[in-house]
Amino acid sequence: MQNTNKWLPYLYIAPCLIFLALFVYYPIVENFFYSFYGFSAFSVEKTFVGFENFLNLFKDDVFYIALKNNLWYAVISIIFQVFGGLILAAILEDKLIQLVSGIFRTVFFLPVVISMTVIALLFTFVYNPDIGILNGLLNILGLENLTRAWLGESETAIFAVIAVSQWQSIGYIMMLFIVAIQNIPQELYEAAEIDGAGKIRKFFSITVPQVKEMFFVTTLITLTGAFTVFNEPYILTGGGPGNSSEVLGTLLYHSAFGKDQMGYASAVATVILMITLIVSLVQLKVFKTGKDV
Template identity: 65%
Template sequence: MLQRKFTGYLYVLPCFLMILIFIYFPIVQNIEFSLFEWSAFSPERTFVGLTQYVQLFHDPIFYKALTNNIYYAVISMIFQVGGGLVLAAILEDKVFRRFSPLFRTVFFTPVIISITVIALLFDFIYHPQVGLLNGFLSAIGLESWTRAWVGDSATAIFAAIAVSQWQSIGYIMMLFIVAIQKIPQELYEAAEMDGASKVQMFFHVTIPQVREMTFVTSTITLAGAFTVFNEVYILTGGGPGHASEVLGTYLYQSAFINDQMGYASTIANVILAITLVISLVQMKLSKTGEE
């Protein structure tokens, strides 16, 4: 009887150990690292306590990076979660269902392409002289709108955000498609018999029924918005003049360019705290996450 009681724990023990070693131990170690001022090229560490946290919260570059991450989060919620849900609902509508496999492939293809390839592609699209975007604007008579998109401090961060939306919306769309396919068709048939339009069915049947998936996709999207690195680093490197800096690129710059490993650990802990708080607030406000 005792052996049977502990058998289940033995099955989950390997997974628990992996989580403990590769997730929780590094988190605790990184918190320890943030309390010291140290270099990657020296074994010596100087204990500074919370000094680096105080320094971070007085750092104007940190607030610029945080603001850019907030831009990322808001725009991603609108286009990835909102846009992904709308696309999924359209593709699962019986009128468009025959073309659905083709469009699923088209929208999902960017997800499986290397972000390096995508960033280089958009670097060409944004090119101020031979870029497709400026060429298109000139062709339709909007030459005054042309600019060096990733070289202009006013547009650099939004150019990087646009790349993320283009790549990730297909993934969120596929998650919503799976959720929509689980909705009983009787609900749509009943709504149609009551005279509901497509838009009314979307708001009163689809959205309530995919609430759990909306929570999942929102969590994924917001966490990704505050940990974004690749797109910004490849396209702009955080420039010009920190205009497109995000927390991920500022962490990288602090650790591997300025050799401020303790300060970089502090930034990492702040990113962790932000994503954790966002997830907890989402769970509380949405009153979901049980399934």
């Protein structure tokens, strides 16, 4: 009976482990294996090419354009989603706006639950160079020289796409920080008020240190999302014009289903995996956090 109880917890988690093994870890290993072969979707046999797919990838100019765009995604998302989400959460948890904070939480969180397809259609109207809201607003403000085809110009396409991601995702990060802030003991804020600390001082001296674990989680989520993003650039621009808004996710898709280079696409997927793993490990090492998560 004692031996049965010993193995009982493992039986409960066995279905989860089986699903993880079948739908997560096995595809990762299989993809890594495929990255050393050259084949198409309809190939009967696969040709072993060694590191040729990786060498061709690192010689591909489009790969570096995509990597640069993913880096832009990461930097801008950290600034607006993580830092912006923390500031929004701190403001909404302030006593002065407690009565209406629920309304603002709903307003900021609502884009998170909207389908990306719907959001993309919405922003195609926002960015439309002729009848779009953005250019219309700039015209009203007398800034006609700033109007342009936001999704149709190589200089602005990727940043227009990134802006959509910030608008959609900041509410989710904000809610995570709100949960963390609500768990901070109020005695700390009361003691700070007695010492004469203002709102800004309390934010940097109490709120920021107390939410460092959630800061780690949100940063990890944001960085991982930045290097695996696909929906927004694919739906809004398809990686264009040219390759100006290409990201690693769309490069993988175009290689697999556009050029039918499955081995090359597997190499791209392997590089994406390695980048996300390295980013996670560097963050754990440098920030020395996440130990309590």
